[in-house]
Amino acid sequence: MKLKIENLSFEIDDTKILNDINFEIKKGEFVGIIGPNGCGKSTLLKNIYNILTPTNGSIFIDNTPIDGFSSKELAKKISTLTQHSGGDFDFSIIDIVLMGRYAHSSIFSSTSKKDLEIAKGALEKVGLSHFEKRSFLSLSGGEQQRVMIARAIAGENDFFILDEPTNHLDIRYQLEIMDIMKSLDITMFSAIHDMNIAATYCDKLILLEEGNIIAIGTPAEVLSKENFKNVFGVEVYLSKNPYTNKLSINYIPKCFSTK
Numbered sequence: 001m002k003l004k005i006e007n008l009s010f011e012i013d014d015t016k017i018l019n020d021i022n023f024e025i026k027k028g029e030f031v032g033i034i035g036p037n038g039c040g041k042s043t044l045l046k047n048i049y050n051i052l053t054p055t056n057g058s059i060f061i062d063n064t065p066i067d068g069f070s071s072k073e074l075a076k077k078i079s080t081l082t083q084h085s086g087g088d089f090d091f092s093i094i095d096i097v098l099m100g101r102y103a104h105s106s107i108f109s110s111t112s113k114k115d116l117e118i119a120k121g122a123l124e125k126v127g128l129s130h131f132e133k134r135s136f137l138s139l140s141g142g143e144q145q146r147v148m149i150a151r152a153i154a155g156e157n158d159f160f161i162l163d164e165p166t167n168h169l170d171i172r173y174q175l176e177i178m179d180i181m182k183s184l185d186i187t188m189f190s191a192i193h194d195m196n197i198a199a200t201y202c203d204k205l206i207l208l209e210e211g212n213i214i215a216i217g218t219p220a221e222v223l224s225k226e227n228f229k230n231v232f233g234v235e236v237y238l239s240k241n242p243y244t245n246k247l248s249i250n251y252i253p254k255c256f257s258t259k
């Protein structure tokens with residue numbers, strides 16, 4: 001599945017949140033959207049999965065405008081992970097993961113054996129099989145995040161839109177979840193705060209600042225010293241991880257800076 005965004009702008013109460021956004025994601029690409037807090041990353045993702053409607057511009061999935069899809073049709077194409085997507089209602093873990101099967105079932109049908117198998121398999125992938133019957137609200141933040149990732153996996157779609165998938169996760173699960181994503185043969189568009197995760201796992205990065213695309217390209221092109229300085233006001237030391245051959249970012253806090 002491929003995604004194309006053309007001249008997208010989004011305003012709230014006459015305030016521009018996103019300004020003339022243009023980019024394309026090809027089938028199989030892992031694309032990260034990065035940028036400072038409040039720059040518009042989540043707003044862009046919400047426009048793509050149709051929670052918000054662009055003020056101007058168009059979004060195409062496989063050359064079809066996104067507003068041509070019903071919410072169920074869209075859920076059959078895109079698996080999503082939003083921030084705080086677990087909600088406040090308490091469900092068992094397996095029920096939450098089964099919600100990922102929503103697009104594949106009718107409201108009149110009960111859970112099929114196949115749905116249950118897929119949901120259990122997704123829970124196993126994120127290492128939470130033993131939590132099947134536990135209540136969602138009783139889990140830690142990181143465990144809840146893994147359940148929500150299992151729900152996205154249970155959708156069995158080939159396009160994932162994720163808002164900070166490694167949020168709340170300890171380093172083992174940050175790497176494991178991203179490794180799982182890599183193993184799934186999917187296209188991914190994800191907001192990411194951790195620059196080393198972005199550099200390690202993404203083919204392409206989009207750097208957003210105050211609703212504008214400042215840079216778009218490979219991690220090595222986008223995660224330059226200049227962009228860290230200009231957009232985040234942070235000094236970095238860049239090197240190459242000899243094991244992954246990927247860019248490695250080391251931050252130089254002001255209290256350690258000799259310049």
Ligand SMILES: Nc1ncnc2c1ncn2[C@@H]1O[C@H](COP(=O)(O)OP(=O)(O)OP(=O)(O)O)[C@@H](O)[C@H]1O
Pocket residue numbers: 012017035036037038039040041042043044
């Ligand atoms: N309903 C709203 N009313 C007014 N402003 C809003 C609304 N929703 C979002 N914004 C503003 O839009 C801007 C972009 O928000 P968004 O959540 O997209 O940022 P973000 O890049 O995802 O931030 P973060 O990294 O902190 O998650 C912010 O300044 C936010 O305050």
